[in-house]
Amino acid sequence: GxxxxxxxxxxxxxxxxxxxxxxxxxxxxxxxxxxxxxxxxxxxxxxxxxxxxxxxxxxxxxxxxxxxxxEGLYRHASTHAAGVVIGDRALDELVPLYRDPRSDMPVTQFSMKYAEAAGLVKFDFLGLKTLTVLDRAKDLLAKRGIKIDYAKVPLDDPAVFDLLSTGNTIGVFQLESSGMRDMLRKMRPDAFEDIIAIVALYRPGPMENIPTYIRRKHGEEAPDYLHPKLTSVLKETYGVIIYQEQVMEIARTLAGYSLGDADLLRRAMGKKIQAEMDQQRAIFAKGAKENGITQKDASHIFDLVAKFANYGFNKSHAAAYALVSYHTAYLKANYPVEFMAASMSLDLNNTDKLNIFRQDLERMKIPVHPPCLNHSEVEFSVEFEGDKGAVRYALAAVKNVGREAMAGMVAERTENGPYKDLFDFAHRLNPRHMNKRQAENLARAGGFDTLHGDRAQVFAAIEMLLKQAQQSEEERGSGQVNLFGGAAEVAVAKPTLPTVARWSATEKLKQEFDAVGFYLSGHPLDAWAKTLDKAGVRSSVSYLAGLGAAESAATLAGTLMAKRELRTRKGKPLAFVQLSDSSGAFEVTMFSETLDRYRDILVVGQSLVLKVTGNLDNEQPRLTVQSLQRLEALAANITDGVRIFVDDDKPLKEVASILKAGGRGRGRVALVLNMERDAREVEIDLSSSCNISPEVRDALKSVSGVVDVHDI
Structure with missing residues (x-):
């Protein structure tokens, strides 16, 4: 450096x-x-x-x-992260070398510029996560008997261009930012060359040419080829100079440059060194004159090309990126289940990105099955019933469980078959592979649901199960045999699971959120769907998708996930609040007056209704809260009543007491009893109408044995 x-x-x-x-x-x-x-x-x-x-x-x-x-002297030795130099003989015969203490590879003591002058060729070998996504998707497809050769993928698949034109490109290499998706919808690419152009144009500098390219592509503006002789050079980009190769071809076509001289021109333009530019302008004008082009036209074209060359992109680079973009789009358009599973596996520890993928799967109507000890793999996998595919959540994507521990459990299941119940799991578990925190997070995420459906009971039994695992391990290690001899395995009596109240639907989702990083099996707002619809509440995704530069207002609802308070330069309080609804997550800003008024109800886990104004600022949504209230308070004024879900008759007396204390009102009340033996539910309407205030609703939810409370 x-x-x-x-x-x-x-x-x-x-x-x-x-x-x-x-x-x-x-x-x-x-x-x-x-x-x-x-x-x-x-x-x-x-x-x-x-x-x-x-x-x-x-x-x-x-x-x-x-x-x-x-200034300008070398301060320390540094190594290019991906640069590899190649010579026609042993490198120590061409350049001085030294050994980087952080690497086993020798390094040239010459910088890039001087290494090239010494006759070496430099290549950049860049590691790309997306190539691993392509490889994993290929493996997942092979398990279904589908073989794919990316070298033979057709570059004119209509499904790919339909996907790109709708902007549904979450996970597609280089094309998934909000600005890029908006550009795709406007451009409506219909050829591979369009993707190359998109990759090259969507950067600071060339971006100003995007509207011109789009208008010309759709016939709304005539292309300007600068000179008739340049039609063949600029036709594929509608007269817009996009690539460095076009700069070189312009010089060759108009001024008779050789390939080598054209490359020198490109470099001079990029460096903007005035002396070199003046020299090249004279050479360009002379060559153009010999080709019958006036000095005025030659100077004009030279200035246009010079302006572009400062930020021109190498087409061969853009084409290489575009090919990876196309392949990922091809997978998403034709094999979305495998593509999304492979993409999610590369972001196992990034819950924000996993939530974006989950929302995209929901948009595509592809189910996401919860983590499961008997069905999940360490990474994300796919499951098919006929033609209907689903993504199975990865065990290692659950927070704080550890990849190695999950790999051990999957290996045991693969070798000895599915786990039969909680105690079979404990008996087969190597206790060195799992601690209490890991097991509890699996329980909170639903990983034990197929072994025992009551998450609260599993959570409470974790310590006991780990003790059982330790006991089984010790008995296996001691070589004990059972009474009948021969077998090394010892039958261990199954202890009784602790008796605890079931988690309510709200509590179950809260625990799942803490273990996974987002709501997976449902959302706290699901129970309020009818109330939200009556109140004209919009989904955050639909509102954010319609935002533009002009400010617009909306009513949104969300469950508070996090709050961060700061101070402005003037010392006034300011808060950034993160919320989520069933369509996704969003962030709002609360300024001092609004924040002071509503601070008491800004509690993590609280569901709120917000009136906001918003717009796009540098392509990023900016939402400001104008007012808000607890969702329960809104529901009290517009709900028709509630359904109270219970597992048995034990909580009925306390439920009746709460409803009586709340007084009469206009709210209808129905009791829904879960009949586990018959696998059905029985709903009973109460004869009297009740006052369903926020306090009454909160009290009902807190009753032991009440599973959930929904709007009617």
């Missing part, structure tokens, strides 16, 4: 033993521009305060003069 202006000032100041505060102040006078770092001389030319400091303080003058001499 080379010494840049700020670093040179700081290093020299340290050597000169100048006060840190003084050196820091001088350093901060140098403008920061990471994309195009300012030199110390440029800073002196443009920053009067820096010149004043140098003129008034001999120590600062010495600091700056020394830094000017050192």
């Amino acid at each position: 080379k010494l840049q202006a700020k670093a040179a000032i700081r290093d020299v100041g340290r050597v000169l033993q100048m006060p840190y505060g003084q050196v820091d102040r001088i350093s901060k006078m140098i403008p920061a521009n990471p994309a195009n770092p300012v030199t110390l001389q440029e800073a002196l030319d443009t920053e009067p305060r820096l010149r004043e400091e140098r003129a008034n303080d001999p120590d600062v003058a010495r600091l700056i003069e020394t830094a000017l001499k050192l």
Whole structure:
């Protein structure tokens, strides 16, 4: 790495033993521009305060003069993350080498520029996570007997272009940002060349040409090829210069450049060195004149090409990226279940990304089955019933369970068959592979549901099950035999599971959220669907999808997931609040007045109804809360009544007492009794109407034995 202006000032100041505060102040006078770092001389030319400091303080003058001499020198050795150089003989015969202590590979002592001058060719080998996604999807398809060869995938599949044109590109390489999806919907690509252009255009600089490209593609504007001779060069991009190769072809076509000279022109334009630009302009004008092009036209075209060349993208690079984009889009369009499972496996520990994938699966109407000890794999897998596919949630994606522990359980299941019940699991578990926290999180996520359906009871039994696992392991290790001899396995008596109240639906979802990172089997707002519909509440996904630059208002509902309070520069409180509804997660901003008014109800897990205004700011949604209230308070005014779900008659007396204390009202009440033996439910309407206030609803939900309370 080379010494840049700020670093040179700081290093020299340290050597000169100048006060840190003084050196820091001088350093901060140098403008920061990471994309195009300012030199110390440029800073002196443009920053009067820096010149004043140098003129008034001999120590600062010495600091700056020394830094000017050192700027640009190599500060330390660094290795290119992906650069590999290739020569026509042993490298130590061509360039000096040294051994990087952090690597086993030798490294050239020459920088990229000088290594090239010494006759070496440099290649960048970039590791790409998406290639692993493609490979895993291929393996999942092979398990269904479907063989796919990406080299033979047709590049004109209508399903791919339909997918791209709708902007449904979550998980598609390079094409999944909100801005990119919006661009795809406007462009409606219908050829592979469009994808190449998209990859090259969607970057700072070229982005300003996107509207022109789209208008010309759809025939709303005539292409401008700059000169008739350039039609063949610019036809595929509708007259918009996109690629560096087009710069080189323009030079060859109009001014007779050789390939090598055209590459020198491209480099000169990219560097913007005035002396080189003036030299190239003269060469270009001379060659163009020999081809019958006027000096005026040649100069105009040279200026247009020079403007582009500053940010032009290499088409061969864009094509390579576009091919990976196409292959991922091909999988999503034709084999969405395998593609999504493979994509999710590469983001096992990123719950935010997993939730985005889950929402996308929901949009595609592809079920996500919960984690399961008897059906899940370590990573995400697929399950099919006929033509209907589903993604099975990965065991290792549950929070804090550990990949190695899950791999051990899956290996045991593969070798000795499915687990029969909780005690069979405990008997076969290696206790060194799982601790209490891991087992509890599996229970909260529903991992034991096929062995025992009551999550609260499983959660309460974890410590007992782990003790049983330890006992079984000790007995196996001691070589004990049973009474009848021969068998090494010892039959262990099944203890009784602890008796605890079932988790209510709300509590079950809360525990699942804590273990998975989002709501998987349902959402707390599901029970309020009719109330939300009556109140005109919109889903967050539909509202966010329609946001633009102009401000719009909406009523949203969400369960509070997290809150972060800050202070503005003026010292006023400000909060960023994260919520989720059944369609996805969203964030709102609350300013001081609103925050002070509603702070008491901003509790994690609380469901709220919010009136918001929002718009897009730099393609990011910005939502501001105008007012909010507890969802229960809204429901009290508009609900027709409630259904109270119970497992038996034990809670009925307490339920009746709460309803009586609440008084009469207009709310209908129905009791729904779960008849486990007959696998059915019985619903009984109460004869009197009751007051279903937020307090009454909260009290009903807290009754032991009440499974859930839903709106009618």
